[in-house]
Amino acid sequence: MHVLRQCLRMSILGVSLAGCATQPLVDPSIAVPRARIESNGFSVLPPPGENWFLGVGSLREIVYKKQLAESLDQPVLHSYLVGAARLDTAIKLKNPEDLLAFFDYNLRANRAHLKLISVNATLDQERSNRMGSDCLRYEFDLEEQANSNPAGMVYQLTVQGFQCRHPSSLQVVIDAYCSERYPQSHPSTGKLYAHECAAFLNQVQFSPLQAPGESREGDMLPRESSQWWKKRVPVDSGTYA
Numbered sequence: 408m409h410v411l412r413q414c415l416r417m418s419i420l421g422v423s424l425a426g427c428a429t430q431p432l433v434d435p436s437i438a439v440p441r442a443r444i445e446s447n448g449f450s451v452l453p454p455p456g457e458n459w460f461l462g463v464g465s466l467r468e469i470v471y472k473k474q475l476a477e478s479l480d481q482p483v484l485h486s487y488l489v490g491a492a493r494l495d496t497a498i499k500l501k502n503p504e505d506l507l508a509f510f511d512y513n514l515r516a517n518r519a520h521l522k523l524i525s526v527n528a529t530l531d532q533e534r535s536n537r538m539g540s541d542c543l544r545y546e547f548d549l550e551e552q553a554n555s556n557p558a559g560m561v562y563q564l565t566v567q568g569f570q571c572r573h574p575s576s577l578q579v580v581i582d583a584y585c586s587e588r589y590p591q592s593h594p595s596t597g598k599l600y601a602h603e604c605a606a607f608l609n610q611v612q613f614s615p616l617q618a619p620g621e622s623r624e625g626d627m628l629p630r631e632s633s634q635w636w637k638k639r640v641p642v643d644s645g646t647y648a
Contacts (some may be wrong), residue, residue, distance in 0.1 A: 454607040468492035493582040499577035524548040542571040
């Protein structure tokens, strides 16, 4: 595990929690393309349903945000995202146990204003068979207490998704997730979008890995669409369920 501490280059939590913290309104003028979008190592289809907006543009990550009816006046209070990203490590993940260790370390690597309440991560043989590579599925819950907008508000964050090692590299993992953030005093609405979440996760596919510096027309999404994305946030430690 000490090797992982030295070699990991990117945190899953930075991707999974992006957009779950304070953010301005999503620009409704940003169209959500219905065609499959191919990135560096993976491709996605937009989630089904209405009121989804394209969040971030990058060769490594694609995120969609749901415009929730109850958050039109105060969008900072409640957010629901789905997304996928490429994660790199400098060491080789040679077996499923290495993939679990990669997930575990990333989840616990840093401390900030997020407290890990519960987490469950298990190997996913069904998805491994379908994707042709080692995969795991995960769920975790966090508590955010030090947010200043508004001051004193305590938020609950729930994230579920999967990670699969890319079949072309022992050092590349594709992460796909659904994430909800809401005040603890408010009920979760995640179950209302469970079908849209599952549909998005199930259509994530591998695509060819690009060499450093290589890009293809259409890979890069509009940069102006990423203005609501807050800087990546690390996570507090916790225990496995």
